[in-house]
Amino acid sequence: MIELVITVSIIAVLAALVYPSYQHAIRKAKRTEARAALLQLMQQQERFYSLHTTYVQFSADATDVEAKQFKWYSGDNPASSTYEIQGKACADSTLTDCVLITATAGGSRVGKGYDDPECQVMSLTSNGAKLPVGEKCW
DSSP, X not given: OHHHHHHHHHHHHHXXXXXXXXXXXXXXXXXXXXHHHHHHHHHHHHHHHHHHSSOOOBOTTOOSTTGGGSOOBSSSXXXXXXXXXXXXXXXXXXXXXXXXXXXXXXXXXSOTTOOOSSOSEEEEETTOOEESOSTTTO
């Protein structure tokens, strides 16, 4: 019986030490997924711009046919995604000049319960600006 208690105690201590590393690895993977989605959507926006000389505003609630061509979630489907994505005009600009694509962690449509305190919101503009600035998110 004592051996069992010692074994369970050792397993509990190891699990307590490993769990934060596991959470960190999961967050890094989800951030990578969000970055890839942002870059893919920016390429799609640039292709659209080359044909129509304007960018497209899009979100999960979009009703416009052109806006529905753009994926509003980071993963393969909304249920498995952790970031919700939307595109809109950059601040002090119009869609003919600049588009801002933003990925927000968690929410009601994707990643319920997912939280990323360091990279809650990640953005990319057609001018090449990546926010937040830093190595952790970009």
